[in-house]
Amino acid sequence: MNRRTFSAAGGLALALPAHAQFRVEISGVGATQIPIAIPKFREEDRVPHPLSAIIRADLERIGVFRGIDTVAVLDETTQPNMSEWRAKAADLVLGGSVMRLADGRFDVRAKLWDAVRNKDLGGQSFVVAPGDLRQGAHRVADFVYETITGEKGIFSTRIAYVTRSGKSHSLRVADSDGENGQVVITSMDPIISPAWSPNGQEIAYVSFHERQKAVVWAQTIATGARREIAAFRGSNSAPAWAPDGQSLAVTLSRDGVSQVYIVGRNGENPRRITNSSSIDTEAVFTPDGKSLLFVSDRGGGPQIYRTSVSGGGAERVSFTGGYNISPSLSPDGRHLAYISRQGGAFRVYLADLTAGSAAKALTDSSDDESPSFAPNGRLIMYASRSQGRDVLMTTTLDGKVKSKLVSTAADVREPVWGPFGR
Incomplete structure (x- = not known):
């Protein structure tokens, strides 16, 4: 979800590999x-x-x-x-x-x-x-x-992100430091919401080109093969893979207002999870696959809630203000990172879901979006603004060490960290 608006979010062509050319500060x-x-x-x-x-x-x-x-x-x-x-x-x-x-x-x-x-x-x-x-x-x-x-390192893992240069948008896969970027797909229309499959072999994303509306696709990175996951009536957005890779949570407006559904890995058997008159979107699975965290404005402003994958009632889990979006769970399910708007600034916040303590701000910037945990849970990657450009950042969980992956090519947005393995 865009950090500035609470809403659901391409000609597409396979492109030759291209280097992102980052440097780390x-x-x-x-x-x-x-x-x-x-x-x-x-x-x-x-x-x-x-x-x-x-x-x-x-x-x-x-x-x-x-x-x-x-x-x-x-x-x-x-x-x-x-x-x-x-x-x-x-x-x-x-x-x-x-x-x-x-x-x-x-x-x-x-x-x-x-x-x-x-x-x-x-x-x-x-x-x-x-x-x-x-x-x-x-x-x-x-x-x-x-x-x-004694912990597994994450430096040989991969990340994905979206670049924008003029009217051109590209989805790229790169090394964990942002270098060696390879173009997965490019489009003159927006590409948003990339999501890695658990085995790291596919990426789901939202494209606007083929149907002139938001459609969820999945693409195999090694071959470029693509398939539609969700192209229902209305908008289709915000894909997130289940831990077993056999289904995805998506946001569909097929019945009117945007709600969270679960579909099979090929888009089959859509099953509605949330039932409200509000916008419910940006669902992510808990590591055990039994629950979903999602964003809803059912309380007046967007907040993060938890519900069972079977549906039913929802429990609010974010309490740091009136506007909280973009949930990301650590691989062990202990920590929740999200974007909170505080006094007009959009910042990365971190909550320990096991401690019951108040969430804390990890950044002091004002235009952050799309937090994503490293697969060992020790770093969080996010997008921000620096000197008028969209850049990628990482932060440690205490917020004390930050790295800016400075692109020399294009604005960089919507990062998501891939799993262990290549």
Whole structure:
């Protein structure tokens, strides 16, 4: 849903791959940050991407690590002088190498050391295709994060977002830092509300072109194959996949006012979930698939409610003011992120649904939209405005570390984080 209006929301053509060209700007200080030195990998200057810089940006963005500046080069076979690195205030040291093979692929290797305890923490090696070299850097960042925290890293996952340049709209899939963007579909009419399938192989979205009204489609990313999910009378909008991938929640106005329905993965057997005279929309499934959170103005202004997938009564869950939209649930179902309008400013808020405490603002900006959790629940991506442009941002759950993924190409909106796996 657009952050400015409470309403339901393309010629379309498959496009060739295109790069989004982002750069990451990180600000803020996390509650706990581990200093890590990431010297240049051996032979890094001979390959197209600065692996050490990509790894550092990944680790700093999640708020757990703080990079230590260094001009050194260190590979995985060289034992670092731990006392020298400790003198530079580094608790961890990461070394590695990258080498182009005869067939054009790249051999990427990395090793992590604990400089405080003078301990080898293990390493990683793999071969990647030329187009996946940045992905190799993300995989190393995942290795470091999981080694230190015990949690799965999210840097090698993907995101989707919509770009707008003039009258052209494109749905893109990119690396988790916004780079390496590939166009899924493009249109001269709006494309809105992208939603990843649980297996990461499909994206549902809303297109306005084919029927000159809002229609929900699903598209297989690898092949470009598309199918209609919802093209009923009236408007069809706000798709959200069930956790098992076999059905979707959608907003339909087929019976008059916009209401929440559940349909099969091919649009079959529509079943109405909400029954009100108000606008009910933007439904998302809880992780167990038993409930839906959705937005309704049944109380006078848009608020977030919860109901069973069987239908029935609804319980209000947002209480931070008179205008709350765009719910997003963390993968464990504990946290709810949403957009709240406070004094004319649209900001990302976070509520702990298990604690009963008041929701807190994570941002101090004024034009935020579309929050989406990383698949490990540790970061939230959202769209905002910066210097007159629509940009992508991430924030940690305490709001202390924010990253701006600055596009040099087009306005960027409606981000959604994909699941683990590719």
